[in-house]
Amino acid sequence: MIPPSGSGEFDLIARIRARVRDRGDVVVGIGDDAAVLQPPAGQQLAITTDTLNVGVHFFAETRARDLGWKALAVNLSDLAAMGAEPAWCTLSLSLPESDPAWLDEFIEGFLDLAGEQRIALVGGDTTRGPLSIAVTAIGCVDAGRALRRAGACLEDDVWVSGTLGDAAAALAPWPTPRDALRRRLERPQPRVALGRQLVGLAHAAADVSDGLLADLGHICRASGMGAEIWLPSLPASETLLALEANDRVAWQASGGDDYELCFTAASSQRDAIARLAKELDLPLTRIGRIVAGNEVVALDALGRPWRGERNGYAHF
């Protein structure tokens, strides 16, 4: 790992090392065969890996700084869904050629978010190849307290954070300005603080990466439950509402890349969740409920089942 040879890779690594801030629990950081970490007593580790490939997960023209941010954000979103506190990460970066200016921007974006979330970059590697970014992130959570997909109970409320559909709308061929939408697509804000507060409050959680209905489907499948979702209740940003687009509901229900948290909780928690929304200054919207069965049914304003596309992002 990260062999500082006399090669060009050494320069890349030196550039990265120079910008990484340390945590006290990083015993050995970048520059040995492996990093050495001191896990906190009484805690368990949540670990996730997500890869972004050019032409698949992002456009070749995406700004390096946004890409650096997003590569880490999508992993932190997974940690958030587990209720874990981010601790350490590694970065595997494949680049077609050594491009110091691009790399500086990329690392800036990555470390902007890493600094905000106090996660230490402890290692990784850089290799030649088509542009691809694989990040592994590790967080800590009190033993036995991680949020799971399994755990949704009959009659639980279904909640979602923030707003849905902006990222999907950003990909639509709009002639109109869509900077606010693009920002959601390119600079998702992982709901780490929310996830940590949901420990002990939510019964089940998942992040909305593939699309609300798909991700809620994961919760239902893992919990052996069904769900009913009220489409008119799905939260939308003001920008999205202003578009008056026919596809709005589809973007909200099935668009990927929102990186909000979808969670279920007992109805007795409604007041606590309202307080949490205020405390975090983040909308938390009740959008449905857990029912018996194994299906996620989305209902329109007249209570009719919705027939739109709902499979979410297909990885293959």
Next chain:
Amino acid sequence: MIPPSGSGEFDLIARIRARVRDRGDVVVGIGDDAAVLQPPAGQQLAITTDTLNVGVHFFAETRARDLGWKALAVNLSDLAAMGAEPAWCTLSLSLPESDPAWLDEFIEGFLDLAGEQRIALVGGDTTRGPLSIAVTAIGCVDAGRALRRAGACLEDDVWVSGTLGDAAAALAPWPTPRDALRRRLERPQPRVALGRQLVGLAHAAADVSDGLLADLGHICRASGMGAEIWLPSLPASETLLALEANDRVAWQASGGDDYELCFTAASSQRDAIARLAKELDLPLTRIGRIVAGNEVVALDALGRPWRGERNGYAHF
């Protein structure tokens, strides 16, 4: 991470899950937003990431089973160099298309080695893209006892495990049979048991991935020392010796991909190291010594400095 949607990815993941053996310390395995792990009390974690890209680190025609093995092996080699016991790993796999037969073979190879080394595959993702494999491996080591590159002392012996040069020779354009050499290139055996036994015995260690002189250079740089290496002492396999090739010494001294361990130890440890070699049934060869300065000098049979290519594998 690993979203089991209704897509093709779900099938891939199901195939992987079906073949993974669990460890007791895996609280949540594949199939949630993140895996949850129970780190052992009193231990620290060693973590490493290495990526293999088609056309850069391996030929497109490499057998899937060998590739699966090697993708894990190169990471376990890093853990071995830290003296860590392998515990958990994640796998990010980019594939140009869904190919169940190829994937089965790949996973077989990966899990062959994972089973042998008792490391649990706890998560990852599969994405579309040019063939690329990023593995993150985590191991455990007693707190404060990890082997480092830094730590080599003046007058330490320099040792290397196994034999050197086979992998580099396998890449040479031989008309002759070279199955034994290819096997070293394609199925490297990470020296995990050796690494664990070197804790408390070696002063410094690194794995030989970039080439002996380059990797020993990492040890010297981290330790603020120099080294003298005796080229005639470098261990070679019988296959390599039988080739009578002019490039043999260059392959041994500078060829990458051997995944042996290079380590330094006080001369008082020679008997202990000889016993260890016998116990592990693995040659451990004394090939030089740590000297003052900051250079790695390779000496030929007449004690003259060697002028061959020595920079090791250049990642860019």
